[in-house]
Amino acid sequence: MIKTSYISKTVQELKPSGIRKFFDLAANMEGVISLGVGEPDFVTSWSVREAAINSLEIGHTSYTANAGMLELREEIAHYMKSRFHVSYDPEEEIIVTVGASQGIDIALRTILNPGEEIIVVEPCFVAYAPIVTMAGGVPVTVQALPENDFKIKAEQIEELITPKTKALFICSPNNPTGTQLGKSDLEAIAEVVMKHDLLVISDEIYAELVYDEGYTSFAAIDGMLERTILLNGFSKAFAMTGWRLGFVCAPKEISQAMLKVHQYAIMCAPTMAQYAALEALQHGMSDVEDMRSSYRRRRNYIVKSFNEIGLDCHKPGGAFYAFPSIKKTGLSSQEFAERLLLEEKVAVVPGDVFGESGEGHIRCSYASSMEQLQEAIKRISRFMERFN
Amino acid sequence: MHLNDQELELLRIIETNSRIETADLAKMTDLSEEDIQATLQKLEDMRIIVRYATLINWAKVDEYHGVTAMIDVKVTPKRGVGFDEVAQRIYRFKEVESVYLMSGAYDLSVIIEGRSMNEVAQFVSDKLSTLDSVISTTTHFILKKYKHDGTIFESTEKDKRIVVSP
Secondary structure, X not given: OOXXXXXXXXXXXXXXXXXXXXXXXXXXXXXXXXXXXXXXXXXXXXXXXXXXXXHHHXXXXXXXXXXXXXXXXXXXXXXXXXXXXXXXXXXXXXXXXXXXXXXXXXXXXXXXXXXXXXXXXXXXXXXXXXXXXXXXXXXXXXXXXXXXXXXXXXXXXXXXXXXXXXXXXEEOOXXXXXXXXXXXXXXXXXXXXXXXXXXXXXXXXXXOOEOOOOOOOHHHOOOOHXXXXXXXXXXXXXXXXXXXXXXXXXOHHHHHHHHHHHHHHOOOOOHHHXXXXXXXXXXXXXXXXXXXXXXXXXHHHHHHXXXXXXXXXXXXXXXXXXXXXXXXXXXXXXXXXXXXHHHHOEEOEEHHHHOHHHOOEEEEEOOOOHHHHHHHHHHHHHHHHOOO | OOOOHHHHHHHHHHHHOOOOOHHHHHHHHOOOHHHHHHHHHHHHHOOOOOOOOOOOOHHHOOOOOOEEXXXXXXXXXXXXXXXXXXXXXXXXXXXXXEEEEOOOOOOEEEEEEEOXXXXXXXXXXXXXXXXXXXXXXXXXXXXXXOEEOOEEOOOOOOOOOOOEOO
């Protein structure tokens, strides 16, 4: 019997992800249609896979530079400049990471002193607050509200700022709500951030998946380049989740500090995946465009269908999630998701696992084929009839 | 011919699945059902939508013994009409599935569907090679179709993603 005292208090106190519970519940059922998936339904394009295979064939199996292959960092710098109008020095301001997740980890471990606070905008990706805690910080959550289509307001953030506040953690387009913050939303938040001399950790992993208006990077807002740690990666835009390849861009002083954490913890990201990513940036943009068009159609379809069957749903500007309200049913989001799974075999994720303000909603990923979405809507519609 | 964004979007959707209901097309594109119907009608009238096709992998059907052949045809073009006249004479045969004018070693690529190799051979020797303008033919039989018109025939890929993920 292993003593629990072997385990650190911090880890003992971490709550397991609420998503895990639903995975366990759904995993053993047959015939489930899943809207619970947080990743593209496309397979990485063949040219990218082929580039990785070729890198193995010619024997590229050794470490790369800690920050990643310079050739890849140069390509990332070019990509960030041409797509998002932000300039980073590939030699000193970009680090290739093991997924954007590792980017979050090194960013937080680099900036946090014990007890310092990070304001985390909820609902959000389940890992943000736990990673803050593991880095010795204190997550302070602020809730983006359904009545504002889950757009966070600058004044809500300002109310929570204390002398211990170090940074704001934000994700747009957002997982799970799909909400995209426009330039004016970001400018208002930037004003508060600059007034209180905070940093921003901006998770821009869904930046390529926006459907109605262009994308504004937080780092592109006046005065924000020098106080933004920008996280991005290849998982969502290039359908490369399993490759675990991301990158962090930040001003030189911060990135060089992050590089210390990165090199001691990871050494470098996998070489094969870096060659794949290089190919994705050099020749993969038309695939991104195809995927984006496909997601846009499915977004339109699922959002309209939800509203028709009585699940009020705002039209999310990006990512591949719809976040409809299930309040009319009188069920909690956990009850709704569980009953929908057991009675109609449709897997969705209850909104409360992404934070308190997600309660009363469910996250439905539309990264599934149209046939699957049509069948899912049919089943959910049948389920909703029980509440009329 | 210039098409607007909505017309292009509609074409892209139905290119891979023409059976999607008008109501669902309307939801996917933010157009009304009436608009969808009118647009489809317009695209049909313009012969941009030429036909709504079903792609069948006949090789999987036991009773079917059809064969497909690709024939390289060298021809003498005629003054004033070039290759068009001979192409027209060839594509009018019902056995002919496709005719393309090619650059390179031969002039026309003709695709024939027949019930047997014998039937195809007969068509080539009796009908095709006896045309005035035809100088020579080279027939290639297709042994197996892996991918056709952008569709992989034997793909058994399942969704490998775990049912619920972050």
